[in-house]
Amino acid sequence: MIIITFFLLHWYLSVLMQTFFLHRYAAHQMFTMSPFWEKFFYAVTFVSQGSSFLSPRAYGIMHRLHHAYADTSRDPHSPDYSENLFDMMWKTKSFYNDILKNRDSIDPKFKKGVPNWEFMEWLGDRWFVRIAWGVAYTLFYMYFATAWWMFLLLPIHYLMGPVHGAIINWYAHRYGYVNFQVDDTAKNLLPFDFLMMGESYHNNHHKYGGRANFGFRWHEFDPTYPLIRLLNGLHIIRLKKNNDLKYM
Known part of the structure; x- marks a missing residue:
C-alpha cells in the first residue's frame, strides 16, 4: 500500500506541475505571478519531477512550437513524422x-516571456542530481x-516527465474524440480525465490554446482549473482576463 501511494503521489504531483507550471504558465502565460512565486513553483516542480525534471524554459519554448507547427x-x-512512440520520444529529447x-535557431518570438531561473535550470539538469533522485526512489522501493x-x-519514476509528455503527444494525437475542428490531429483522449489533470482534453486545448479551463462538455472536468481559481483568489497568481485567445 505504501508503494502504490508513493507512486500515485509522484504521478499526480509531477503531472500537476507539468500542466500548471510548465504548460499553462511557462508556455501559454495564462496567468502571471511574482518572481517569488515563480521560484517557489520552480522548486516544487524540481521536487515533484525529480530525476525527470523538465526545464520550464525549454518546455515552454518547445510547446509553443508544437502549437504553431502542429503535425507538420x-x-x-x-x-x-515518427516511426513509433519511442522514435518520437527520442526526437523530442534531441x-x-x-x-x-x-544550440537552437528558433525565432525569438517563441522565447518571449518564458521563465528562466538559471540556478534551478542548471541544477535540475545535472546527471548526478538525476541519478541521486533515481537512487532515492530505488532505496524507497527496497x-x-x-x-x-x-x-x-521504478522505470516510470525515473522517466515520469517524459512519460506524461508521451501519453499526450502520441496517444492524444491518435485516439479519442473531437469537440472542435482544428488544423491538426489533436483529440480528447479521455471523456473524464482521471489520469492527466486535464491534459487529455487535447483537442479542446488546441482549439483554445489560451483558455485556462481545458474542459468544455459537462463530463470534461479539468482538475487543475479549480486549483488555478483558488490560487487566483489567494492572489498567488493572477489569471488573465482574456484567456480564450489561442497562442498562435
Missing part, C-alpha cells in the same frame, strides 16, 4: 536538449516493496 515537419513531437543547451512486481514501476 516543424513540430517537435508529431506522431505523423529537440529539447538543443533548446536547453542554446525498503517498502512487498512484492517483486512493484519494482516494475
